[in-house]
Amino acid sequence: MHESISELQKKEKALQEQNNLISKKLKEKEK
Template identity: 80%
Template sequence: TLEHAKLKARLEVLQRNQRHYAGEDLDSLSMKELQNLEHQLDSALKHIRSRKNQLMHESISELQKKDKALQEQNNKLSKQVKEREKE
């Protein structure tokens, strides 16, 4: 059917694009197509790095909170030990 043929053609385009994004089957691309691909990959890499940095900052913030809580707990326990030593 026509719908099946359209879906099959679309699938082939998507698979070809996926290979291009993976750096495969680049011989058939023109200079302009290679430049467009490079631009798309640069843009994707910027988004990836931005998200990675965001996650790293969130992780650092959480670790700092945990560190502060552990320091407070350590101080509390140290005080308890000193109080018991006085007894």
């Protein structure tokens, strides 16, 4: 059950990209 660091980094990056998209959508709604 050992995940390689690169796998974890990929997941981390994907989550950050999702957060960026959500933040953009929220900012657009505020306009």
